[in-house]
Amino acid sequence: MIPHERISAAIRAAGEDGRTALVAFMTAGYPDKALFRTTLAELAGAADVVEVGVPFTDPMADGLTIQRASQGAIAQGVTLSWILDEIAAMDPPPAAPVVLMSYLNPLLAMGYERLAARAIDSGVAGFIVPDLPLDESGPLDAALAARGLALIHLVSPVTPPERVAAAAQASRGFLYAVNVTGITGGKKAADGDLKAYLGRVVAASPVPVCAGFGIRSAAQVADLGQVVPGVIVGSALVEALEQGISPAAFLATLA
Amino acid sequence: MNRTASQAEAAPSDLEALLDGRLPDARGRFGPWGGRYVPETLVPALDRLQEGIAQHLHSAEFQGCLGAELRDWVGRPTGLTFAPRLSAAWGAELWLKREDLAHTGAHKINNALGQAMLAKMLGAKRIVAETGAGQHGVASAAACARIGLPCVVYMGEIDCERQALNVDRMRRLGAEVVPVTSGDRTLRAAIDEALRDWVSDPEGTYYLLGSVVGPHPYPYLVRELQAVIGREARAQVIERAGGLPDMVVACVGGGSNAIGLFHGFLGDPSVEIIGVEAGGHGTALGENAATISFGRPGVLHGTYSLLLSDDDGQVYETDSVSAGLDYPGVGPEHAFLATIGRVRYEYADDTESLAALDECCELEGILPALETAHAFAGARRWARANPGKRILLGLSGRGDKDMPTLARFPKQRAAQ
Numbered sequence: 001m002i003p004h005e006r007i008s009a010a011i012r013a014a015g016e017d018g019r020t021a022l023v024a025f026m027t028a029g030y031p032d033k034a035l036f037r038t039t040l041a042e043l044a045g046a047a048d049v050v051e052v053g054v055p056f057t058d059p060m061a062d063g064l065t066i067q068r069a070s071q072g073a074i075a076q077g078v079t080l081s082w083i084l085d086e087i088a089a090m091d092p093p094p095a096a097p098v099v100l101m102s103y104l105n106p107l108l109a110m111g112y113e114r115l116a117a118r119a120i121d122s123g124v125a126g127f128i129v130p131d132l133p134l135d136e137s138g139p140l141d142a143a144l145a146a147r148g149l150a151l152i153h154l155v156s157p158v159t160p161p162e163r164v165a166a167a168a169q170a171s172r173g174f175l176y177a178v179n180v181t182g183i184t185g186g187k188k189a190a191d192g193d194l195k196a197y198l199g200r201v202v203a204a205s206p207v208p209v210c211a212g213f214g215i216r217s218a219a220q221v222a223d224l225g226q227v228v229p230g231v232i233v234g235s236a237l238v239e240a241l242e243q244g245i246s247p248a249a250f251l252a253t254l255a
Numbered sequence: 256m257n258r259t260a261s262q263a264e265a266a267p268s269d270l271e272a273l274l275d276g277r278l279p280d281a282r283g284r285f286g287p288w289g290g291r292y293v294p295e296t297l298v299p300a301l302d303r304l305q306e307g308i309a310q311h312l313h314s315a316e317f318q319g320c321l322g323a324e325l326r327d328w329v330g331r332p333t334g335l336t337f338a339p340r341l342s343a344a345w346g347a348e349l350w351l352k353r354e355d356l357a358h359t360g361a362h363k364i365n366n367a368l369g370q371a372m373l374a375k376m377l378g379a380k381r382i383v384a385e386t387g388a389g390q391h392g393v394a395s396a397a398a399c400a401r402i403g404l405p406c407v408v409y410m411g412e413i414d415c416e417r418q419a420l421n422v423d424r425m426r427r428l429g430a431e432v433v434p435v436t437s438g439d440r441t442l443r444a445a446i447d448e449a450l451r452d453w454v455s456d457p458e459g460t461y462y463l464l465g466s467v468v469g470p471h472p473y474p475y476l477v478r479e480l481q482a483v484i485g486r487e488a489r490a491q492v493i494e495r496a497g498g499l500p501d502m503v504v505a506c507v508g509g510g511s512n513a514i515g516l517f518h519g520f521l522g523d524p525s526v527e528i529i530g531v532e533a534g535g536h537g538t539a540l541g542e543n544a545a546t547i548s549f550g551r552p553g554v555l556h557g558t559y560s561l562l563l564s565d566d567d568g569q570v571y572e573t574d575s576v577s578a579g580l581d582y583p584g585v586g587p588e589h590a591f592l593a594t595i596g597r598v599r600y601e602y603a604d605d606t607e608s609l610a611a612l613d614e615c616c617e618l619e620g621i622l623p624a625l626e627t628a629h630a631f632a633g634a635r636r637w638a639r640a641n642p643g644k645r646i647l648l649g650l651s652g653r654g655d656k657d658m659p660t661l662a663r664f665p666k667q668r669a670a671q
């Protein structure tokens with residue numbers, strides 16, 4: 001199967017099981033670099049898609065939790081190249097499709113062609129790039145699309161309808177609907193406006209829509225699951241990992 | 256992408272495009288540089304700002320109001336001062352464009368006032384700003400007080416310590432100052448934090464960016480507001496000195512005072528233009544803030560420009576005695592001017608800049624900002640190699656704010 005189709009198929013398969021798909025986020029190499037493969041394997045066994053965060057020094061769309069995780073990982077020497085090598089070396093490979101979440105500069109530094117080739121070699125299925133809006137995404141998209149890799153675009157509650165439609169058409173794997181006008185890990189998202197907005201996004205999107213930012217409880221997952229096929233859990237999971245809670249056990253509390 | 260490839264994308268004829276207003280282009284590009292690399296949440300706010308600029312910035316109404324405020328409240332035009340004793344010491348003819356005489360003590364006020372007025376016109380309810388040395392924070396706080404908008408200033412914890420006087424000034428001017436304890440705890444972390452604040456309320460909040468950096472349309476907007484420096488300076492130097500300077504020089508951190516001054520002279524082929532970056536205490540990554548000299552192409556804070564980052568794309572901490580130059584990026588228009596070779600960029604280190612500062616104090620009775628001291632160091636070197644020539648130096652700000660830092664260094668005597 002083409003890499004980006006693995007992602008959308010995994011999300012749709014959860015729906016066929018009567019579940020809301022869980023996209024689980026971890027920052028690579030945090031809290032403990034030595035446990036990266038173990039944690040990723042465990043998450044990939046429990047979630048439908050895993051989003052692995054590439055640490056960056058200036059994560060402008062992220063809140064304190066993911067900032068702290070990024071700094072901790074960088075301090076341990078985690079780099080994009082190391083992450084790709086580690087995923088490539090996993091035996092067996094992660095059970096669920098893996099996408100990398102990275103700010104643009106580390107991707108730019110590697111070079112898009114080399115990045116795409118190494119992603120294929122590592123079994124990574126796609127990328128989420130929070131500081132790359134649709135208008136600037138052409139060069140990276142070309143390198144990824146040529147190899148069937150996903151470039152997952154983001155939309156937010158303030159995105160005008162025509163941009164939502166354009167992002168949905170361009171997105172491969174899934175479309176990331178940001179729940180709040182703000183950074184990750186902040187205010188909880190759950191009200192009527194939110195569901196109306198997500199409903200509009202779903203209606204515009206040929207690929208599955210996953211909602212993220214501020215998701216911390218089973219009640220939220222159930223509530224949003226009425227509208228979207230999948231949700232993304234980030235800061236809450238990073239905090240659980242910091243406390244030594246098993247990722248599978250934490251994800252089980254959200255189901 | 257490597258630097259050679261990027262350089263190939265811009266040609267010298269692009270200077271004409273810049274001069275006749277075709278750059279930045281519709282996507283905010285100066286050749287390959289610039290653009291808009293921000294979270295999707297900010298795109299509509301940037302679109303609104305771009306529309307607001309197109310509608311108001313050059314309108315007779317806005318320019319009339321801004322011009323009156325620049326005259327009556329800021330004190331423009333700022334003076335042009337001949338520097339007789341430095342001229343004698345250097346063997347050149349040195350003229351100083353005195354932005355240190357502008358209200359609040361630096362060129363920053365031109366931009367802060369203009370953007371605050373624009374923000375109010377566009378319906379903003381509050382202003383957020385970031386500051387390094389504190390000059391942009393003070394200017395923003397003062398401009399917001401003048402027009403009646405609440406102002407929150409993010410400032411790195413380290414900068415709060417080394418610029419404590421400015422923190423107090425901002426608070427007295429009614430601004431809320433938020434010390435940033437994350438990241439490198441300097442200007443860059445403050446920008447990260449201001450952007451996060453803005454992402455959280457892009458409709459009611461206006462982000463008053465302090466330099467020619469950031470996503471389009473900020474590099475354009477800030478340049479347009481600072482271009483008053485170069486317009487005034489060109490007319491003044493022709494009138495007072497009887498002709499154009501042979502060389503124009505300014506310090507470059509993000510690069511707003513430099514771009515403002517340079518724009519007056521880019522179309523004069525006889526004028527050599529030099530930007531002086533912060534050489535810190537060494538040439539290795541992390542020891543300086545000389546982005547154009549030592550950086551590589553990259554994306555930070557919403558723009559594609561030159562950047563002090565490593566092979567893995569991580570942005571490096573910078574080091575300079577001058578908080579206002581201590582930034583790992585540079586405005587995309589400077590990257591463009593470097594690429595096409597219209598402006599030459601060099602650097603001066605901490606020691607050389609401190610010596611130049613003391614020399615200016617002793618010979619001209621002017622205490623320049625530590626940022627500006629880098630321009631003096633660069634000008635001094637050029638004067639020695641070009642005796643008898645006329646130099647115009649952008650004296651971007653006054654050094655009162657730097658007294659706590661200067662107290663750590665024994666007074667220098669410039670090497671003769």
